[in-house]
Amino acid sequence: MSQSVRTRPEGSGQALSEAYDTALLDLDGVVYAGGNAIVHAVESLAVAREGGMHLAYVTNNALRTPDVVAAHLTALGIPTGADDVITSAQAVARLISEQVPAGARVLVIGGEGLRVALRERGLEPVESADDDPAAVVQGYGGPELPWGRFAEACYAVARGVPWFASNTDLTIPGARGIGPGNGAAVEVVRIATGAEPQVAGKPLPPMHRETILRTGAERPLVVGDRLDTDIEGAFNGDVDSLLVLTGVTDGAQLLAAPPQHRPTYVDADLRGLLTGQPEVVADGDGFRCGGWAAVARAERLELEGEGAALDGLRALCAAAWTVAGEGTCTLDAEKALARLGL
Ligand SMILES: [Mg+2]
16 A cells, blocks of 8 residues: 555545545445435435535445345435446456456356346356356345355355455344344355455455446545445545444544544535535644544543534544554543543
8 A cells, every 4th residue: 555644534625525526425324224314315415416426326235236226225315327336246247257258157146236247247147056157256145045055156166166255244234233244154155165255345446446437436535434344445446535423433443443444534424525624733742623622642532622523533533543653543532532422
């Protein structure tokens, strides 16, 4: 990685929706949660789009086709075409197509999204290790995926057939809790075969490349809720990112982020697209943002002042990341975050 180490969130005098031509939005925890729109998402995206920002949706979930995702978003009040949805199934299909002959057979362990993406690249999805596949691909298959599918993958992978995975997210959030994601399914085949798959999804380059190829974005802003997929993917692609706190990341995790997990900007929710971002400025041995001042002491991060909670968090980020440098901040931030209600 060639970037210098980020030690504070950046400011922006312009609304982010004007400073960037395309938002590359994660879905779960950013736009919706458990199928329902996240607070402020629908209105904020409408305003950003009316202002000329191109909106694209980037998901590691390989089960649903872009058509199905677009219909879901449209039903939530976010008018979306299938072309504006990029999935890890599309990214892995392109990766496979570059390594196997045109029209090759590919053994699919997963759902409809994978099959559609393979056909789009001229590849033929097959269901059995006996179908002479040139590759094996694994993507999230949903709760009905039978155990026997993993056996098919193992038979082929053990023979040396190249193995691919759409993504390796270990978990997938659902209405009843956290379930096993495709990464957990990949572990089953890895344990049984000892082989290693090639992976396409966030935070890896094939997914970012697919997104840029399909959107034509020139000045993209990655918008996500997860540090180790969305924000790290942006870091790996050398593009700017906005972390929103409507999903899986809390203030403590953000303060402890290593360099590749530090977003360019942080905001509470998607309203952050529509505004500028305040500067964080060095002040003595600490940092100020809005009405807050943060400083790193011997064992903890301290916060003084008052104002918007997000400004306090931005000042704390600067104090934490500056102390951590290329590592991870281990100072106690509990009291400071409690003052902000974060
Ligand atoms: Mg997410």
